[in-house]
Amino acid sequence: MVEYLYERDLSQMKYIIVTSPLHETVLAELAEHYGLGRQAIRRKMIEECDMSFLENIPARYEVWKAEDSPRDPMERQLGMRLLTVCIPMLSPEEMKAVEASVRSQISEGIPEAEAYEAGMEAIREMIRR
């Protein structure tokens, strides 16, 4: 049986990474889009990503922006791929639940803008949690 080694707390070093000038640019855009404070997004990133991943966030964000998927209105609004693959702050299951709820609201005749706003609120809750 393998004995697992438990690790020291890397939060402080991770915080230094996510406050670099290039990270600030990404955080500003994410904070504006999702209507969240930068510190809440930073905290979620620090919790979910390892150090090398955190360093690579600005490049991964650019990859997402350059992809075709942001042209899809739901991806552009909710950033499903952005938040699960490019910058994995949420699990695919969590995001699928949000997507399913938004789709069911749209199919029930609720205006798209309202359904997207409900989806965004759910995402905000998950990030703040």
Next chain:
Amino acid sequence: MKRTVDVSLPIGPVHPVFKEPCRIKCETRGEYVLNAEIELGYVKKGIERIMRGRPWQEVMFLAERVCGICSVIHNMVFIEGVELISDISLTDRAAYLRVIVNELDRIQSHLLANYSYCYTIEHETLAMYLLNLRETAMDALERLTGARVTCSYIIPGGVRFDLSEADARWLQETVDTIDSELTRFVTMFKTGSLIALRSKEVGIFTREEAIESHAVGPTARASGLTHDCRLDHPTYRRLDFTPVVYTEGDNYARIMVRFDEVFQSTALIRECLDRLELGKIRGGGEVIAGTSRWAGEAPRGELTYQITTDEYGRVMNIGIRTPSIMNIEACAHYMIKGVLSAADVTSTYISSDPCIACNER
């Protein structure tokens, strides 16, 4: 505290094959690596903060201290970013001299990377041959710029020193030596059966993964991506340049891309020497206020500087994105994950030519 990996095999921060400190944390089942992550933070410099508020004349020297292996390209990209803001033009002779020095830097960096790889897979003879050949490139850098590492050769509007006729002839002979010696070493690498066992189909990195993680440089070109910033550079566009691309995406391909790029660099140096005409090596100009984003092809891939200056030429804000940031992440989450033997973790890591100094800028 959150754990993303249940660490059963920690490697580093101090390890005989690592040039710089970092910790690879692997989750294993027997020898099979299920998951890996890389812990950084042992040599964090905070150089972007140190640069802020300083005049460009000071930041220029700080920029090349981001990395001790590829200092020329840091100098070049920072200065080209400043030239872009201030609309400072460059003489033809200076443009070709910049390419010559940059390619010499690429040669020494690639030879060092491949030396490290051969040393890691326990082929010390070939490793030492490559390290010895690297000295030839370092000597050339020293003769042209006056220094082996932090050369400060590139300045706004030109370069610091001219190349004499005698130096040009000597450089021609030097690149001929590099070519002939390296041909022999590459044959050794290609025909070594034990090298193939340790390198082929190990640390596979697919094209899709390279796109997703924004991998750059030889690491990405070994997985079939053609991206090379030299294709967008005004001086390189005048030269006969096509990126070296392999599609296998394994350790072997990554090393072979670097070997082929050394040959390509010597060809570029020869072409620049042929095109070099007598003329000024420095223009004029004044650094003004503005913002620019400029990228250049470092030995490890795309290096980006985002610079904001004020009317006195002070750098008010600067963001540096080094290629190792993308490549180290790609290495931890795609290449190392799934290797069949714990022994392949270090060789796969070294095959991506990680530079911790760049990452911990």
